[in-house]
Amino acid sequence: MAARVTLQTIADRVGVSRxxxxxxxxxxxxxxxxxxxxxxAAAQELGYVGPDPAARALAKGTSGAVGVVFTHSLRFAFTDLVATGFLGAIAEELAPTGLSLTLLTSADEGDIVPARDVAMDGALLYSCDWTSRAVDFLHRRRLPLVYVDQNPVDDIPSVNIDDRGGARAAARHLLELGHRRIGLLMSGTHGPYGLLDAPETSDGHASRQRLLGWLDELGPAGAEPISARQDGTGLEQARWGARLLLDRPDRxxxxxxxSDAVAYGALQVAADLGIDVPGxxxxxGFDDNPLAAQVRPALTTVRQDIVAKGRAxxxxxxxxxxxxxxxxxAPAEHVLLPTELVIRDSSGPVGRGPVISARHSDED
Incomplete structure (x- = not known):
């Protein structure tokens, strides 16, 4: 059996200190x-690949990794276009630091709690469920944390977008087009269905802020909002929620x-039911993910800068x-990034066909 190559082995070969x-x-x-x-060159000749990462981390008192904690299944990180763009921006920003990303979920899975057991130097909590044990363990570990798409608290840095302002702009756009009977298609995995009576009970920071923003505009205008909430975040759940609102005589x-993903499900249901959009x-929608400009009709939406959010x-x-x-x-900094209404082809005056002169798109 070959002798184990160590730093001292190489030092002896080259004639320098360890x-x-x-x-x-x-x-x-x-x-x-x-x-x-x-x-x-001597290390390569002797078959030495470098210091043991675990030993080096122990000596430095650092793991060299940071966690990104999601609410739901980790599959969401690879299938949701907003999440993938957000992660890509984080990875790009971290590249010069040498820190690596560890993806975790805040969902409870019996005795397995990765947020308790995985070595990391800090964590981003991205739209997490505050009732989970994972979030509790992260706080108890006293790791450096940053909240993203979460309710800000005084002593922890946070990065959010202006969800409420963006939602106001979207609702105002429809009101200006003459709409007064407006469906609100939410997304979530738990929470009450009577959201219009108590919007502050909506689970999740983004859900709550977007709902409140819509109601800020719809209430004073005397509009008639009708809510539906899907049970889950997938396309089939979005279609189910849209059908609740559209497959009825008083739609x-x-x-x-x-979100744009939810809006895409609604467009599919409208096509299935023979309902012309925007006639x-x-x-x-909301987010302006790449899907929004690719679907037909191209989706009117609220743009958030996913890359800026990830980098921040x-x-x-x-x-x-x-x-x-x-x-x-240092005082905890709370970053609030702006949003922007992007008008495309999926919105038009009530009871009329599309009015092209009222549109603008990324291609204009």
């Missing part, structure tokens, strides 16, 4: 380029949808980790 070899891997700026190249003339029904979240977390490492203190 610390010099260690610096060649972890502090290359401490050595000349020529000496480092000699050490790495609304317009729909405000929690008989206007549909407005990653920057806030790396700053929080650095403060924890150095013992520095």
């Amino acid at each position: 610390m010099t070899v260690s610096n060649a891997f972890s502090k290359p700026d401490q050595l000349s380029a020529a000496l480092r190249e000699r050490i790495l 609304p003339t317009a729909l405000l949808c929690f 008989e029904l206007s549909v407005v 979240a990653a920057a806030a977390l790396t700053a929080a980790i650095e403060r924890a490492r150095t013992g520095a203190t």
Whole structure:
């Protein structure tokens, strides 16, 4: 059996100290380029791939990883276009730091609680369920945390978008087009169905803020909102919720949808039922994910800057980790990013066909 190659083995081969070899891997700026190249060549010849990551993390007191904690199944991180764009922006922002991403779910799965057991230097809590044990363990571990799409609290940095303002703009757009009987198509996995009576009880920061924003405009205008809430977040659940609103004789003339994915389900149901969009029904989404401009009719929606949100979240977390490492203190920063109404082809005047002059799109 071949002898185990160590830092000392390489040091003996090159004729330098063990610390010099260690610096060649972890502090290359401490050595000349020529000496480092000699050490790495010797390491390769001896079959040494580098210091053990676990041992190095233990010595540094860092794991080299940060967590991104989701509410639902991790499949959501790979199938939802908003989530994938958000993660991509985080990864890009973290790349220069050498930190890696660990994806976790806040869903309880018996005795398995990754948020309790996985080594990480900090975590982003992205639209999480506050009743879960995972969230409780993250706080008890006293890790640096950043909230994203969550209710801000005084002592933890947060990054949110102006959900309420964006929702107001969407509702105002439909009111200006003459709509007064407007369906509200929500998304969620739990919570009451009587949302219009108590909108503050809607689960999730984004759900609550978007609902409140719609009602800010619809109430004073004397509009008649009709709510439906799907049980879950998939396309089939979105279609089910849309059918509740559209397959009825007194159906609304317009729909405000929690997300573009929900709006896409509504467009499919409208097509199934032979309802013309926007001639008989206007549909407005939220997020402006890539799907919004690709569907037909192209979707009127509220744009959020997913990339800016991901970068801001990653920057806030790396700053929080650095403060924890150095013992520095600073007030928690709460970032609120703007939203923008994007008018496309899925919305039009009540009871009329499409009016092209009233539209603009990304291609104009």
